[in-house]
Amino acid sequence: MIEYKNLVEKINNCTNCCLGYKRTKAVPGEGSFSSDIFLTGEAPGYYEDQSGKPFVGRAGQLLDKLLESINLSRKDVYITNLLKCRPPNNRDPLPDEINACGDYLKEQLEMISPKLIVTLGRYPLTRFLPNRTLANSRGRLMKYKNIPLFSVYHPAAGLRNGNIMAILKNDFTKIPEIMERLNVAKNKDIQTDSQLNLF
Ligand code: SF4
Structure with a gap:
């Protein structure tokens, strides 16, 4: 896909x-590129910065397991982050950085054209839906423009806290059901958790 290669080159430079x-x-x-599921986290960490690949550290290994638990692998989804470069010492992304990197995320979303966005953690959730918080939105199916969006904790948070890990695992189990309902519904105007009677 030439378009995608050009985008990667732009990001790399x-x-x-x-x-x-x-x-x-x-x-x-x-x-x-033909995935129905588009996952986005916050920013690369040390191992991602070294390798140029998303989610390859401990949080990435957990993400692999979470995907495996619902019979998916990395090949079945598209994974990225809000920021394409690592913030020093893994500090939180700054608003200017999120804005500066925003067009790349938008372009990726347009190229992949997924049926479902899965946001991993607070920053990607509020990038898409600024008025939401993890507290009121985690584990819920919402919409960004016309695309269904499902918000879960970041895997790194699961590694730090056993309660969050349990919630994260449970939230991932909802993804196959969401996809099934979305495939049946097809009409993107009725894709929210209450309208699909999911949870
Ligand atoms: S994090 Fe900054 S430098 Fe890196 S791709 Fe995004 S906007 Fe460019």
């Missing part, structure tokens, strides 16, 4: 924010 001067490697994202 990007210096739209200061993180572009500090990275080892940019981390554009990876997975299936």
Whole structure:
């Protein structure tokens, strides 16, 4: 896909924010271009910065297990982050950085055109739905524009806290049902948890 290669090249050469001067490697994202599921986390960490691949550290290994638990693998989904370059010491993304990187996420979303966005953690949720919080939205099916969006905890939070891990695992089990209902519903205007009577 030439369009996608061009996007990756743009990201790899990007210096739209200061993180572009500090990275080892940019981390554009990876997975299936024809995937129905688009997962996005917050930003690359140390191992992602070293390898140029998303979610390859401990949180990534957990994400692999969560996907396996619902009979999916990385090849079945597309995975990226809000920021394509690692913030120093894994600090939180700054609003200017999120804005500077925003067009890349938008382009990826347009290219993949998924049936479902899964946001991993607070930052991607509020990037798409600024008025939401994890507290009132986690585990719920919402919509970003016309695309159904499902919000879950970030795997790194699951690694830090056993209660969050249990909730995260349970939320992932809802994804196959959501996909099944979305495939049946087809009409994207009726895709919310209450309208699909999911939870
Ligand atoms: S984080 Fe995004 S906007 Fe900033 S340099 Fe990297 S690719 Fe460019």
